[in-house]
Amino acid sequence: MRLKEDAHEARQASVTARAIAARLPSALARAWRLGWRADRRCVLVLLAGTLVCALLTAAALHAIASLLAHLLAPGDAAGRLRDAVPALLVVTAATGLAYLADAGSRLAAARLAPQVHREADLAVIAASTRAELGAYHDPGFDKARFAATEGAKKSGELVGGAQGFVSATAQLAAATVVVASLNALLLPVMLLAVVPRVWGAVRAAQITHATAHRNLADSRLRGVLAQYATDGSTAPEVRAYTMSGFLLDQYRATSHRLEREQYAGARRGALAQGAGDLLAAATTAAVWAGIVFLLVNGDMSVAAAATTVLAVRTANAALTGSVRASASLFTTGLYVTDWATFIDTAPAWAMNRGTLRAPAAGPDLIEARGLTFTYPRTATPAVDKVDLTIGRGEVIALVGENGSGKSTLARLLTGLYLPTQGTITWDGHPTQDLDPNTLWQTIALVPQDYTRWSLTARENVTLGRPRPGGDRAVHEAARHAGADTVLAQLPHGLNTSLARSWWGGHDLSGGQWQRLAIARGFHKDEPTSALDARAEHQLFTRLRTLAHGRAATLFITHRLANAAVADRVIVMHDGRITETGTYDELLAAEGPFAEMKNLQDRRADPTDAVVGSAS
Numbered sequence: 001m002r003l004k005e006d007a008h009e010a011r012q013a014s015v016t017a018r019a020i021a022a023r024l025p026s027a028l029a030r031a032w033r034l035g036w037r038a039d040r041r042c043v044l045v046l047l048a049g050t051l052v053c054a055l056l057t058a059a060a061l062h063a064i065a066s067l068l069a070h071l072l073a074p075g076d077a078a079g080r081l082r083d084a085v086p087a088l089l090v091v092t093a094a095t096g097l098a099y100l101a102d103a104g105s106r107l108a109a110a111r112l113a114p115q116v117h118r119e120a121d122l123a124v125i126a127a128s129t130r131a132e133l134g135a136y137h138d139p140g141f142d143k144a145r146f147a148a149t150e151g152a153k154k155s156g157e158l159v160g161g162a163q164g165f166v167s168a169t170a171q172l173a174a175a176t177v178v179v180a181s182l183n184a185l186l187l188p189v190m191l192l193a194v195v196p197r198v199w200g201a202v203r204a205a206q207i208t209h210a211t212a213h214r215n216l217a218d219s220r221l222r223g224v225l226a227q228y229a230t231d232g233s234t235a236p237e238v239r240a241y242t243m244s245g246f247l248l249d250q251y252r253a254t255s256h257r258l259e260r261e262q263y264a265g266a267r268r269g270a271l272a273q274g275a276g277d278l279l280a281a282a283t284t285a286a287v288w289a290g291i292v293f294l295l296v297n298g299d300m301s302v303a304a305a306a307t308t309v310l311a312v313r314t315a316n317a318a319l320t321g322s323v324r325a326s327a328s329l330f331t332t333g334l335y336v337t338d339w340a341t342f343i344d345t346a347p348a349w350a351m352n353r354g355t356l357r358a359p360a361a362g363p364d365l366i367e368a369r370g371l372t373f374t375y376p377r378t379a380t381p382a383v384d385k386v387d388l389t390i391g392r393g394e395v396i397a398l399v400g401e402n403g404s405g406k407s408t409l410a411r412l413l414t415g416l417y418l419p420t421q422g423t424i425t426w427d428g429h430p431t432q433d434l435d436p437n438t439l440w441q442t443i444a445l446v447p448q449d450y451t452r453w454s455l456t457a458r459e460n461v462t463l464g465r466p467r468p469g470g471d472r473a474v475h476e477a478a479r480h481a482g483a484d485t486v487l488a489q490l491p492h493g494l495n496t497s498l499a500r501s502w503w504g505g506h507d508l509s510g511g512q513w514q515r516l517a518i519a520r521g522f523h524k525d526e527p528t529s530a531l532d533a534r535a536e537h538q539l540f541t542r543l544r545t546l547a548h549g550r551a552a553t554l555f556i557t558h559r560l561a562n563a564a565v566a567d568r569v570i571v572m573h574d575g576r577i578t579e580t581g582t583y584d585e586l587l588a589a590e591g592p593f594a595e596m597k598n599l600q601d602r603r604a605d606p607t608d609a610v611v612g613s614a615s
């Protein structure tokens with residue numbers, strides 16, 4: 001089994017070093033802004049600590065030069081030692097304080113990193129919640145969001161990387177100044193060592209990132225296989241279909257492929273890094289040779305030579321640190337660039353709707369004209385030129401075979417999707433022009449694939465929007481949905497956590513979860529619900545009474561007998577309305593609805609039961 005690498009990943013993997021380097025400053029600037037927004041004091045402490053540390057390093061090196069000059073000067077030993085004491089004190093104080101300043105800036109970076117991660121994550125969450133629901137059907141959006149979430153995780157590391165880079169570079173600058181003041185000739189050769197090392201490290205980082213991107217599909221597949229094999233939700237099927245052997249084999253095969261690719265990437269990276277280091281070693285050797293040459297020719301004193309050796313060593317250590325930090329910054333920057341790309345492009349998927357307030361009590365009239373909706377990257381419309389008028393208080397049953405467009409139509413009528421063609425209006429206003437928040441406040445939705453929120457029972461009904469009646473309203477909604485018996489058996493009542501896989505969480509059966517999901521619909525003031533197709537007949541009867549005098553109620557049902565409680569039944573086929581009328585009218589017409597109903601009466605609903613057989 002192998003998932004095909006898609007165009008997005010292939011594009012990411014083939015990004016050139018130059019293109020990435022060009023985007024890096026803007027990613028860094030963004031991280032800086034995130035840090036500034038998260039904790040200014042920390043940013044200032046980090047910068048101040050780093051700069052002070054660099055200045056103190058330079059001061060210590062200068063003091064070492066003076067110390068050596070005093071110690072190596074002609075004269076008696078006691079006098080030379082006495083003269084050297086002030087420089088010695090400066091060296092000790094500067095070195096100690098430099099360590100303190102460095103520790104301070106590291107601490108600030110450690111404090112800032114999680115805050116930057118939080119801000120980056122919040123930016124992704126905010127951009128996602130601002131997106132049109134339709135964006136979730138665009139694979140481009142989902143991929144970009146996934147990459148951005150990974151990038152947000154790395155954004156914290158960017159702070160540590162940036163701190164290390166600035167610190168090492170500042171120390172390098174300090175050592176460079178000292179070397180330049182002792183002998184300017186050594187400077188260009190010493191700086192030459194930077195180039196091959198940086199090239200090697202950056203090339204290695206690019207190879208690692210490209211390898212990771214190329215193998216994204218396999219990495220995901222491996223994760224999914226492990227989850228299938230171990231997750232509680234798949235455990236019954238894994239056992240019943242004796243799938244564990246198959247899953248383990250697939251896991252091993254995918255892992256072997258991944259490991260081979262990763263090793264090949266690591267080998268190429270190590271070669272690039274090694275080549276860079278080798279060149280750097282050659283230039284460093286040239287520096288040592290230069291010092292010896294100057295010393296032998298008498299162009300440099302022993303004290304100056306000794307200080308130069310120290311400065312070059314300090315510069316080399318700083319250089320190594322700086323190269324390592326820039327390589328890690330580069331790698332992290334690649335991921336943070338994915339984050340920045342999503343934040344930049346997310347507005348294209350954002351909701352672009354009007355500000356007109358939707359009627360607080362829901363619309364009196366919903367009208368669809370030529371209503372069409374085509375999912376991204378699909379050829380045929382899911383809802384095709386539908387004309388429909390729904391009045392206040394009407395109860396509508398949407399029926400039709402799987403994939404006929406019922407859910408899509410319900411989402412269009414409730415303003416969750418906007419039409420790709422045609423119009424849908426609420427009291428004459430296109431849903432596009434209505435403020436989405438005021439619009440959705442008037443609808444209640446019980447989708448077929450409702451969420452089992454890992455929250456308390458109360459929050460599972462209120463979804464964070466308690467009604468003035470408080471818990472009374474929750475119990476009332478539960479009673480209407482037939483979920484009162486579910487609540488009654490919970491060990492801590494409404495406070496019971498339904499986070500089933502967490503400690504102290506309480507699990508419910510599928511049917512009990514369904515009732516809670518329906519209670520959510522009743523908990524909202526004006527239920528215009530797209531109700532789950534397999535809810536109980538009793539529930540539909542209650543729905544009928546509740547819907548009276550309120551905004552329209554729309555429910556999707558596969559059990560056609562439930563449609564009897566509706567004022568009107570709408571039959572869909574291939575995105576179009578093929579039949580409409582009251583339940584009795586449709587049965588009498590002996591058309592497709594009557595045919596489906598007869599078929600259903602003759603056989604049990606296959607989705608209703610799981611039958612076990614033993615032989």
Ligand SMILES: Nc1ncnc2c1ncn2[C@@H]1O[C@H](COP(=O)(O)OP(=O)(O)OP(=O)(O)O)[C@@H](O)[C@H]1O
Pocket residue numbers: 137375376378382400401402403404405406407408409448
């Ligand atoms: N995210 C999507 N991307 C592409 N096509 C989709 C997507 N969701 C649904 N479709 C397609 O749109 C059509 C209508 O789907 P819809 O979910 O509205 O049908 P439905 O009548 O509610 O089906 P069911 O009774 O099985 O729930 C189907 O052909 C389906 O394959």
